[in-house]
Amino acid sequence: MSETLVSVQDMKVHFPIKRGVFMDRTVGYVYAVDGVDLEIKRGETYGLVGESGCGKSTLGRAMLRLNEPTAGKMVFDGQDFSALKGEELRKMRRRIQMVFQDPLSSLDPRQSVESILIEGLRAHGLDKGKESTNKRLRELLTAVGLPTTALRKYPHEFSGGQRQRIGIARALALEPDLIVADEPVSALDVSVQAQVVNLMEQLQEQFGLTYLVIAHDLAVVKHISDRVGVMYLGGLVEEASSEDLYAEPLHPYTRALLSAIPVPDPVVEDRRERILLAGDLPSPANPPSGCRFHTRCPWRQETKCDTDRPVLRELKPGHKVACHWAEQIQSGEIKPHEVKPILVEEGDGLSPDVPLVGPASVTEALNP
Amino acid sequence: MALLEVRDLTVVFQRRGEEPFRAVDGVSFDVEPGQTVGLVGESGCGKSVTSLAIMGLLPKRGATVTGTVTYDGTDLLKLSDKQMRDKRGSELGMVFQDPLSSLNPVIPIGIQVTEVLERHRGLARKEAMIEAKNLLDKVGIPDPNRRLKEYPHQLSGGMRQRALIAIALACRPKLLIADEPTTALDVTIQAQILSLMKELVQDLGTALVMITHDLGVVAGLCDEVNVLYGGKVVEKANRHPLFAEPRHPYTHGLLSSIPRLDAAPGEKLTPIKGSVADNIPWAQGCAFAPRCPNALDVCVQVTPAEEDQLGRLLRCHNPVVPGTPAAEEVPV
Ligand SMILES: Nc1ncnc2c1ncn2[C@@H]1O[C@H](COP(=O)(O)OP(=O)(O)OP(=O)(O)O)[C@@H](O)[C@H]1O
Ligand SMILES: Nc1ncnc2c1ncn2[C@@H]1O[C@H](COP(=O)(O)OP(=O)(O)OP(=O)(O)O)[C@@H](O)[C@H]1O
Ligand code: SF4
Numbered sequence: 099m100s101e102t103l104v105s106v107q108d109m110k111v112h113f114p115i116k117r118g119v120f121m122d123r124t125v126g127y128v129y130a131v132d133g134v135d136l137e138i139k140r141g142e143t144y145g146l147v148g149e150s151g152c153g154k155s156t157l158g159r160a161m162l163r164l165n166e167p168t169a170g171k172m173v174f175d176g177q178d179f180s181a182l183k184g185e186e187l188r189k190m191r192r193r194i195q196m197v198f199q200d201p202l203s204s205l206d207p208r209q210s211v212e213s214i215l216i217e218g219l220r221a222h223g224l225d226k227g228k229e230s231t232n233k234r235l236r237e238l239l240t241a242v243g244l245p246t247t248a249l250r251k252y253p254h255e256f257s258g259g260q261r262q263r264i265g266i267a268r269a270l271a272l273e274p275d276l277i278v279a280d281e282p283v284s285a286l287d288v289s290v291q292a293q294v295v296n297l298m299e300q301l302q303e304q305f306g307l308t309y310l311v312i313a314h315d316l317a318v319v320k321h322i323s324d325r326v327g328v329m330y331l332g333g334l335v336e337e338a339s340s341e342d343l344y345a346e347p348l349h350p351y352t353r354a355l356l357s358a359i360p361v362p363d364p365v366v367e368d369r370r371e372r373i374l375l376a377g378d379l380p381s382p383a384n385p386p387s388g389c390r391f392h393t394r395c396p397w398r399q400e401t402k403c404d405t406d407r408p409v410l411r412e413l414k415p416g417h418k419v420a421c422h423w424a425e426q427i428q429s430g431e432i433k434p435h436e437v438k439p440i441l442v443e444e445g446d447g448l449s450p451d452v453p454l455v456g457p458a459s460v461t462e463a464l465n466p
Numbered sequence: 467m468a469l470l471e472v473r474d475l476t477v478v479f480q481r482r483g484e485e486p487f488r489a490v491d492g493v494s495f496d497v498e499p500g501q502t503v504g505l506v507g508e509s510g511c512g513k514s515v516t517s518l519a520i521m522g523l524l525p526k527r528g529a530t531v532t533g534t535v536t537y538d539g540t541d542l543l544k545l546s547d548k549q550m551r552d553k554r555g556s557e558l559g560m561v562f563q564d565p566l567s568s569l570n571p572v573i574p575i576g577i578q579v580t581e582v583l584e585r586h587r588g589l590a591r592k593e594a595m596i597e598a599k600n601l602l603d604k605v606g607i608p609d610p611n612r613r614l615k616e617y618p619h620q621l622s623g624g625m626r627q628r629a630l631i632a633i634a635l636a637c638r639p640k641l642l643i644a645d646e647p648t649t650a651l652d653v654t655i656q657a658q659i660l661s662l663m664k665e666l667v668q669d670l671g672t673a674l675v676m677i678t679h680d681l682g683v684v685a686g687l688c689d690e691v692n693v694l695y696g697g698k699v700v701e702k703a704n705r706h707p708l709f710a711e712p713r714h715p716y717t718h719g720l721l722s723s724i725p726r727l728d729a730a731p732g733e734k735l736t737p738i739k740g741s742v743a744d745n746i747p748w749a750q751g752c753a754f755a756p757r758c759p760n761a762l763d764v765c766v767q768v769t770p771a772e773e774d775q776l777g778r779l780l781r782c783h784n785p786v787v788p789g790t791p792a793a794e795e796v797p798v
């Protein structure tokens with residue numbers, strides 16, 4: 099079980115911010131993912147959490163090479179996935195599948211479920227004759243808990259939870275080793291989320307799958323994951339088994355995040371202490387110097403915090419944290435203090451002196 | 467008499483060529499000053515339509531609103547549009563999920579706040595500017611002087627929501643309806659906004675109607691909780707008994723299906739089977755019957771009435787008895 103399937107090494111994704119009449123000048127970068135190392139073991143579920151814009155999806159997409167990384171690589175099952183080309187890349191791609199947040203927009207509305215599923219099989223040469231394919235389709239539907247009558251229907255004829263089952267069936271069809279699921283349940287109704295979570299767990303057991311689950315809901319991630327990585331502004335700030343992370347969060351951001359999540363139990367809510375963070379997330383185009391959390395950190399110190407970027411280090415077996423003062427914070431030697439919120443610029447956070455000739459936003463610039 | 471008394475509120479939408487659709491179906495609840503009442507339920511159960519009906523914001527054509535909404539002795543449903551406009555923005559405040567849609571995009575935040583102060587509190591421009599700055603400060607917007615001059619799109623989601631709360635605060639409403647005010651925000655920002663709303667209720671005695679699908683938010687904030695399903699309140703109780711002993715199979719199912727942050731490792735989730743698409747019309751029985759592990763034959767024959775049962779209001783023929791397992795295992 100402890101064999102490494104995925105190893106991400108110093109992954110960086112910087113999106114250029116272009117300006118000028120011909121969009122020909124790069125005036126800065128969005129540091130969406132800025133130096134992430136992580137390992138995922140075969141058969142485990144690795145959960146990636148963090149707030150909106152911290153770079154979770156970009157990291158997932160860079161691993162699959164849906165975004166070309168600026169630097170760094172991913173080694174998959176011993177092979178440098180980042181360097182693969184042509185046929186080899188295509189073969190390897192089959193082994194890594196993705197499940198998306200919004201099942202409706204990721205399924206072609208004009209295709210029946212049958213043709214959605216067959217399409218993937220064909221692309222990877224797994225369509226070996228009518229009979230075996232039909233058998234395979236029925237197996238897939240049974241595996242994800244849909245009736246075989248679903249094959250002739252179209253995505254809009256299903257509820258959100260059922261559509262997510264179709265998305266999962268499509269990924270499963272290719273017999274992948276790794277499934278990267280980006281917010282697999284966040285678009286679903288509360289009462290339906292558990293169906294999909296349980297299904298994913300059951301399929302993992304049945305097919306020996308490895309999961310990377312990306313989500314902003316820490317309760318869901320904690321439930322489904324063996325290990326969890328917490329991201330803040332493009333970097334991992336803490337990594338631990340999901341029990342340890344909850345029982346003993348070491349990074350100030352993780353502490354604040356955990357304390358902010360409401361628990362559906364009034365008794366717990368009434369006696370909980372919240373660590374309220376001041377202000378907003380800084381812009382990834384203009385990340386704070388030193389520790390990226392220093393602008394909001396209640397434990398920030400005069401030295402090191404605003405000048406040196408802390409690296410992820412192992413404080414206890416299997417428990418890593420990127421904070422200069424983690425030991426002192428844990429022992430209580432350093433106490434939290436009040437933080438004044440500071441102004442965070444919306445948009446790309448560039449100085450107003452840069453003439454705005456081109457599009458106003460990053461998204462506009464990159465997806466004309 | 468409560469500050470707000472909603473009785474038998476019903477909203478029927480009529481689209482051409484379609485069956486009339488009862489989005490809200492006989493909803494009743496009270497809110498006292500300084501009290502927070504929650505409306506909770508999943509997507510499409512009628513939460514927003516309820517709040518829009520109370521505020522008189524539903525389209526005049528196509529939506530029929532019946533029942534009574536008595537605020538401070540007056541039935542709001544009988545007021546003219548003009549009278550209702552005056553009430554909103556003065557005594558009645560509202561905060562929506564998407565703050566951008568409720569802020570005017572072409573007017574700087576500062577003017578939007580001072581306008582309310584001038585109109586509803588009769589302050590002069592200069593005083594209003596000072597008060598606006600104080601309000602922005604109070605809701606945790608950094609550098610308020612500068613923010614006052616900015617347009618809504620220049621603020622982040624969290625800052626916009628704060629600005630909207632500042633505007634709602636500006637007129638010191640006696641009743642505030644918040645419709646998913648934090649759903650679009652990150653949890654650390656949500657925690658800030660919720661603590662702000664708590665302060666509001668405690669310090670100013672505002673009556674708050676909190677609409678959310680997040681049972682965690684309800685658990686920490688609401689005194690009384692109304693669980694909605696298919697446009698009807700199916701369970702109404704104070705938050706402590708509701709969470710300790712959910713009696714309606716739907717409430718019980720919801721609580722067993724959400725992972726808790728503080729759960730022991732290896733906790734199993736028990737989902738509710740099916741989806742709202744499986745509902746039957748309330749007119750035929752219990753809308754939840756096709757998904758309900760407790761369903762009896764009577765459930766698809768007789769519409770359960772809202773009754774005082776087991777120390778709370780319940781709409782159910784066969785409520786969950788504490789201590790017994792939740793009927794059959796649901797297949798995944
Ligand atoms: N194609 C792109 N071009 C430019 N900037 C981008 C692009 N994709 C993402 N970004 C920016 O990179 C940052 C990280 O985005 P990402 O989508 O990875 O965040 P996330 O953690 O997945 O957030 P969410 O929880 O909202 O999905 C954001 O600031 C985003 O605006
Ligand atoms: N203007 C309208 N015309 C017709 N039907 C409507 C209209 N507004 C809402 N509905 C319908 O009324 C039902 C209740 O909608 P409502 O917006 O109150 O749900 P909600 O509980 O707020 O859900 P959500 O959690 O998704 O916000 C839905 O089925 C919706 O499609
Ligand atoms: S390094 Fe400093 S600023 Fe960063 S989390 Fe640790 S104490 Fe806070």
Ligand code: SF4
Binds near residue numbers: 781
């Ligand atoms: S009335 Fe019947 S079907 Fe409806 S919730 Fe109660 S037991 Fe279930």
Ligand SMILES: [Mg+2]
Binds near residue numbers: 154155156280
């Ligand atoms: Mg994302």
Ligand SMILES: [Mg+2]
Binds near residue numbers: 513
């Ligand atoms: Mg709504």
